Amino acid sequence: MTPEELVSFITEQGYPRFRAAQIGDWLQKGVTDFDEMRNLPAQIRENLKSSCYISVATIEKKQVSRYDKTVKYLFSFPDGECVESVLMSYHHGYAICISTQVGCKMGCTFCATGQSGFARDLTASEMLAQIEAAQRDENVRISNVVLMGMGEPLDNFDNVVRFLRLAGSEKGLNIGMRHITLSTCGLVPKIRELAKLRLQINLAVSLHAPNDEIRARTMPVAKAYPMEQLLDACRDYFDATGRRVTFEYALIRGVNDRDEHARELGQRLKSLHCHVNLIPVNAVEGTGYMKSDLQRQRAFADILAGYGIAATVRRTLGSDIDASCGQLRRKSLHKE
Numbered sequence: 001m002t003p004e005e006l007v008s009f010i011t012e013q014g015y016p017r018f019r020a021a022q023i024g025d026w027l028q029k030g031v032t033d034f035d036e037m038r039n040l041p042a043q044i045r046e047n048l049k050s051s052c053y054i055s056v057a058t059i060e061k062k063q064v065s066r067y068d069k070t071v072k073y074l075f076s077f078p079d080g081e082c083v084e085s086v087l088m089s090y091h092h093g094y095a096i097c098i099s100t101q102v103g104c105k106m107g108c109t110f111c112a113t114g115q116s117g118f119a120r121d122l123t124a125s126e127m128l129a130q131i132e133a134a135q136r137d138e139n140v141r142i143s144n145v146v147l148m149g150m151g152e153p154l155d156n157f158d159n160v161v162r163f164l165r166l167a168g169s170e171k172g173l174n175i176g177m178r179h180i181t182l183s184t185c186g187l188v189p190k191i192r193e194l195a196k197l198r199l200q201i202n203l204a205v206s207l208h209a210p211n212d213e214i215r216a217r218t219m220p221v222a223k224a225y226p227m228e229q230l231l232d233a234c235r236d237y238f239d240a241t242g243r244r245v246t247f248e249y250a251l252i253r254g255v256n257d258r259d260e261h262a263r264e265l266g267q268r269l270k271s272l273h274c275h276v277n278l279i280p281v282n283a284v285e286g287t288g289y290m291k292s293d294l295q296r297q298r299a300f301a302d303i304l305a306g307y308g309i310a311a312t313v314r315r316t317l318g319s320d321i322d323a324s325c326g327q328l329r330r331k332s333l334h335k336e
């Protein structure tokens with residue numbers, strides 16, 4: 001609930017509105033049980049227990065990277081469904097990558113999540129619960145959030161927008177919108193809908209190819225929304241929000257990493273206010289894809305730079321702990 005919804009709920013129950021503020025404070029502290037709300041009379045706590053619940057993400061599995069202290073969680077919810085989150089530590093603080101759905105419908109061929117199908121959407125509170133659980137477990141305060149875990153955020157639009165408002169609110173997690181990044185595979189109408197909301201979040205778009213033909217080989221969504229439409233929507237997103245769009249480009253050996261691909265991409269993106277994140281593809285078991293070597297990664301970035309496009313090769317964190325989302329859940333499903 002938003003603070004306003006909490007006030008109407010509490011007053012409808014016949015309690016004074018300051019009780020809503022007290023409950024809000026406890027929730028902001030991250031309590032997971034109504035009995036911990038010690039300044040509430042027992043009768044209110046009992047009433048809350050019978051009519052409400054606090055979303056909690058339970059740690060099923062936790063892996064800590066030996067190389068860089070990245071933490072990978074497999075969280076479960078009361079219905080038994082599991083999602084993954086990754087906590088990363090940077091010199092300026094902590095960032096978390098959270099999931100927005102259990103699985104994904106989009107079916108990208110390089111992605112472990114896409115390969116294991118879709119179960120259900122997450123609620124806004126289940127997205128918040130991943131952040132709360134990681135903060136509690138590691139006793140840290142998270143300052144940056146990326147929606148790059150399992151799922152396609154824009155395919156769960158209403159819950160994700162609700163999450164963004166709650167996470168960004170002063171009475172919620174109070175993480176500034178500018179510290180939140182939403183990544184999408186390119187659902188054009190939803191990008192346009194998001195632009196209309198003018199939230200100050202960062203938008204990342206998974207491009208992974210210089211043209212529709214190559215894109216459609218790895219991303220079925222390319223058949224529904226051609227790249228020209230997608231890039232137009234990104235242009236309009238920038239015009240509406242003033243936020244520069246990031247393009248993600250996973251370099252896959254022999255598929256999308258040749259010089260001619262970089263030149264074609266450079267041509268298409270040079271008029272956009274954007275940044276390109278080059279990511280050596282994470283070789284997910286069973287996909288047959290391999291990452292481009294270091295030399296290829298650099299050559300690709302250099303060609304883009306020649307078109308005036310800021311391109312960086314993303315550092316890999318947690319490579320020893322299946323930190324690419326979908327891998328851990330898939331393993332645990334296989335075991336079952």
Ligand code: SAH
Nearest residue numbers: 110111148151152183184185206248281282
């Ligand atoms: N569904 C959204 C967000 C979740 S995926 C999206 O597709 O953008 C987050 C990012 O991880 C996307 O850029 C996705 O393309 C990328 N990704 C998925 N599998 C990958 C892999 N095996 N190697 C590198 N990047 C991968």
Ligand code: SF4
Nearest residue numbers: 104106108111114185
């Ligand atoms: Fe879904 Fe994103 Fe994976 Fe594609 S890359 S299957 S959209 S999670």
